[in-house]
Amino acid sequence: MTEKALRLGTRRSKLAMAQSGQVADAVSQVTGRPVELVEITTFGDTSREHLAQIGGTGVFVAALRDALLRGEVDFAVHSLKDLPTAEHEGLVVAAVPLREDPRDVVVARDARKLTDLPRGARIGTGAPRRMAQLNAYARTHGMEIETVPIRGNVDTRIGYVRSGELDAVVLAAAGLNRVGRIDEVTDFLSVDTVLPAPGQGALAIECTADNAELIAALAELDDPFTRVAVTAERSLLAALEAGCSAPVGALADLLTDGQTVKEMRLRGVVGTTDGSTLVQLSTTGPVPETHEAALAFGRDIATEMLAQGAAGLMGERAH
């Protein structure tokens, strides 16, 4: 006798299907139940407009959440960096699994690294955060680059390089890993060069708040430090009142002394897309032991960033 399958709501994109498939296997293991993928089309999948022009956060997320709240699916998997920072009534993030590589990477023609792209190289990215930091890096390293706004799935974006239309594109390592194309990376960008988006590389497994049994089972897939880190990063983002398409980077990591964990470091950056101005900050402190403490960690650095003029740099975010 087989138990009733759990329904996992997922977008249809290759990346969403890959990460949903991986989570489905893990959930099947901890619950002992089969997991069935239910495809849901989102506004983000059908809109031809640039994400930055759509403006609002979470365009990919809304349809999945509607399906959860209507009871059409039992849980959903989101890329944490695409999840709005505000909590959603009636839903809970039941697990944040261990984060994978948070870095941004370059896929360039002729196996080039960022530093050996030709003068005037055209680099594709739709993210103001990436534009701001790439342009800032170019300015301070005597490079001439042109950032070109693009969007689309991994295949489309890498396609611009293969067709010769662009010299390089910048993507998240985690996404390429999940769709099995990490071998095409020609440069892993140091987070000192490009700080990733808050939550990049991490997933959120969400279900309805009344599903106690599933919440308890999913808790086994939670990685406590990843959750603390992304909570602090997202709190920074929220305190800057910036959305997912804002030019904000943030990354929390652990500072260790040999084997002993000493402190948590949280780095944040915000800038203008032309890279002429960046506000960058880094703070360290005791690893937060509560959700509240993780939120405060992010809020505090955001306050400092605002004091250094961060707000004025985000005026361009809406359109």
Ligand SMILES: NCc1[nH]cc(CCC(=O)O)c1CC(=O)O
């Ligand atoms: N912006 C879209 C997006 N949302 C999540 C990922 C994959 C990486 C992740 O889960 O953090 C990507 C692709 C990318 O930025 O290259």
